[in-house]
Amino acid sequence: MIRNTSLAAYIEENDSGKAAKDRCKLLKKINQSPGVTRKQLSETTGMPINVVCPRIRELLDSNTLKEDGCSRDPISRRSANLLYLNLPAHMNRPVSETLEAAQ
Numbered sequence: 001m002i003r004n005t006s007l008a009a010y011i012e013e014n015d016s017g018k019a020a021k022d023r024c025k026l027l028k029k030i031n032q033s034p035g036v037t038r039k040q041l042s043e044t045t046g047m048p049i050n051v052v053c054p055r056i057r058e059l060l061d062s063n064t065l066k067e068d069g070c071s072r073d074p075i076s077r078r079s080a081n082l083l084y085l086n087l088p089a090h091m092n093r094p095v096s097e098t099l100e101a102a103q
Contacts, residue, residue: 022047022055030065030083037071037080056083 029041038056042049059065067081 019055019058022051023059026052026055026059027064027085030085034084035069035071035082037073037082039073039080041083 025045025047026041029045030036033040033044036044038049038052041047041056042052045052056065060067063086066084066086068084069082070079071082072079
């Protein structure tokens with residue numbers, strides 16, 4: 001069950017456009033570093049993990065992202081799924097590499 005305060009916060013964040021900006025920021029980072037984890041995204045973007053995870057879930061649900069493979073955190077020894085843009089395999093690398101390969 002979702003509490004009224006949580007639901008109100010969710011609606012407010014979506015209405016303000018903040019969620020869309022957060023998704024865009026995460027997509028840029030994933031494009032720059034394919035195979036990144038949620039924890040790494042949180043660390044590199046400065047966004048709290050409790051903001052990163054719901055935005056990633058939205059992107060996974062819309063088939064914008066995919067999870068493929070996992071890595072083990074050396075400190076916690078916990079497994080984490082790797083995130084990629086949901087593109088054909090030959091296109092799933094940073095735009096800068098794609099442009100260099102085309103020249």
